Amino acid sequence: MAEPLQIALIGAGVMGRQHYQHLKDLPEARLCAVADPGPQAAAFAGECGVPYFADHRRMLDEARPQAVIVANPNALHVATALDCIAAGVPVLLEKPVGVHLDEVRELVAASAGSGVPVLVGHHRRHNPLIARARELIGEGCLGRLTTVTALWQLQKPDSYFDIPWRREPGAGMLLTNLIHDLDLLRHLCGEVTEVQALTSNGVRGFANEDSAAVLLRFESGALGTLTGSDAVAAPWSWELDSGENPIYPRQPDQPCYLLAGTRGALSIPQLKRWHYAEPGAGWHQPLLSSQESFQSAEALRRQLEHFVRVARREQAPLVSAADAGNTLALIDAIHRAAETGRACAPEPISAE
Ligand SMILES: NC(=O)c1ccc[n+]([C@@H]2O[C@H](COP(=O)([O-])OP(=O)(O)OC[C@H]3O[C@@H](n4cnc5c(N)ncnc54)[C@H](O)[C@@H]3O)[C@@H](O)[C@H]2O)c1
Structure with missing residues (x-):
């Protein structure tokens, strides 16, 4: 070696x-x-x-x-x-x-x-469950990806905000936390071409948002929502659901991302899949589910x-600098959309 x-x-x-x-x-x-x-x-x-x-x-x-x-x-x-x-x-x-x-x-x-x-x-992105989810989507298990629902809803303790910079502009949960979720959505579902957003600081009253609701249009045509808050007693977030970091007591049954397409659906981090037995079936037939497996490892x-x-x-x-730059560009578009009330497009960062 x-x-x-x-x-x-x-x-x-x-x-x-x-x-x-x-x-x-x-x-x-x-x-x-x-x-x-x-x-x-x-x-x-x-x-x-x-x-x-x-x-x-x-x-x-x-x-x-x-x-x-x-x-x-x-x-x-x-x-x-x-x-x-x-x-x-x-x-x-x-x-x-x-x-x-x-x-x-x-x-x-x-x-x-x-x-x-x-x-x-x-x-x-290095978590094997994300790699497996990406494979499943790439193999067409969901058919045409149509709707994406992402949740980041948890409670940061009040003491988290004792450190002054965490209360100041620039350190909000979009840039600190939701950037991870938005990066995974780009990685799994493709580029986002347009966003609309509402943010609020109504619970904590600091300079930064404590809650956000974001609408996403993906290049593929899929539509998505991301709702986030660091001020709610709720179990839906990668941190609590994935078990990736043992400092967060786990809620193993709760999903944080729900991806749905014309042929199937997938919940993450459970990697539970849903589909109908026959093409052309619909809501009167039983929806079947199966559990995907993967080899877990420390991301x-x-x-x-x-x-x-x-x-x-x-x-x-x-994840190159340009790739991560495009996740930052998405955060930037969300901030602009929340400030102006208008739909905004991320400004792409090219790889040179
Ligand atoms: N990937 C993740 O999930 C994840 C999680 C937490 C933090 N982070 C990132 O890691 C970075 C650090 O966050 P943290 O929570 O460890 O913060 P921290 O405040 O605990 O650590 C930052 C360290 O940088 C040092 N520092 C300050 N100025 C410096 C300089 N000029 N040169 C070298 N060191 C300097 C500080 O003394 C401190 O030890 C941030 O960018 C944060 O976004 C990533």
Whole structure:
């Protein structure tokens, strides 16, 4: 086997440490440095037994990593990734890929121009159940995909908002949480060409939305809805239903996405399928159901394994900067639609 890939971590907060938990068990990679100006970071680097740097540019110069995981605050994502690209170092960049579409275009151009790959951390795409759902849709099990119903309804505890930036503009649940759901909807159902949206801060009263109702028109012609709230005592969300992260007590019977087509329907994360026995049958005949199976595996670990192959130029990123940019463009269109009350189209980010 090749020598373990030397990976540095920029941003050793909650998410950076989660990446480390998987990295330390991965034979094909090894943590080689930590860069983070925060007060806990030097001690964390010490626990990991690697050199510590307050400044990531110094780390790139001195530690000379072969790849980097960037998990610092959103507003720093693009600038940090550009520094890594300038140093010729492939990046696993946490979501969102950036905050503004123009900076993401700059990142896409830098990655394309230099040939240094960027993988964006929309890790749910690496979950085997999503891969299986995508296969089923691609194989035509649903016929013509017609309606898509997505739910993200849960209760964040009040203490979540004790951290000031979580109450401030720019940190709303659309960019923080629903971006994951919208990324999966794009991955499973194709591009969205038009959105309409209503948002409300009626429960918490902060600058950001605590609830949203979004209408989606997909390029395929399918129509969808996404309703979200972080202020409801409800069980319908990827977090609670998928079991992907054990910090959320699971509601295994509850779906968060319902996809329906002319020949069948699918609930996610259950991967339960419905169809009629005969073509041409309808509501007077029994609707049959079956359970699809898949081999479960940790999405974050699979994402890291993929990143090692991306950094070694053995695979193209499953989620490139341009691809993640198009998810950000969808969030941008939803914000514009909510502000103006008009239907809005996402501004596409091209792959160069
Ligand atoms: N994929 C997911 O499901 C998921 C989940 C949570 C967070 N995230 C993303 O991970 C990123 C970090 O979120 P978090 O919850 O870990 O936040 P956090 O506040 O816990 O951690 C951020 C860390 O970045 C450090 N930092 C600040 N400025 C820095 C700089 N200039 N250089 C290097 N480090 C710097 C901070 O000191 C802190 O340790 C965010 O972009 C967030 O969107 C992704």
